[in-house]
Amino acid sequence: MWALGDKVASTIVAQTLEIPTLPWSGSGLVAQWSEEDQQQQQAISIPLETYAQGCVKDVEEGLEV
Template sequence: RAMWALGDKIASSIVAQTAEVPTLPWSGSGLKAQYSGKKIKISSELFKKGCVSTVEECLASANKIGFPVMIKASEGGGGKGIRKVDNAEEIPTLFRQVQTEVPGSPIFIMKLAKCARHLEVQLLADNYGNAISLFGRDCSIQRRHQKIIEEALA
């Protein structure tokens, strides 16, 4: 359950917001999970509030966030299920492309991060609350939202 919450793009954004980590504006901005002790519970109702399931919901969310935005499939990866949208006219076509590319995946909208770097950090944790960062890497060199090179310290 914990791995799902961190691996799913919508659930992990809700977890980040619950922990007061700043996030880009998205279709689930402001959503917070129930938190008691060490457990965060993301109900299916809360999860659905972060999703857009129709072209109309997608357009409303994009207008609220402001263009340009990204339409993302929560279960996408490797460059699949992600489209940059510059204006409202593009939404119907690009929304359907994301739906077709990753069938059955929940979809969400996120503000486009311009001039950003794609950094990844490997974490290792145990059942006792101990966690360490093993290393970080820069994965910014991409083609069609797919990593080509990962750079790390030697």
């Protein structure tokens, strides 16, 4: 599952940086990260709550996406 988790987190990072991504269950999710964070070369951290919002929890939810 780590490979999938890395994909979820990396896609949220891409969306945070306004890099186009394919539509998925977490489309539109972004992390809190400012221009100041970028200037200070801070790493982007994906909060567990944001990460969970991008995950599908069951088949029915997956079919809705």
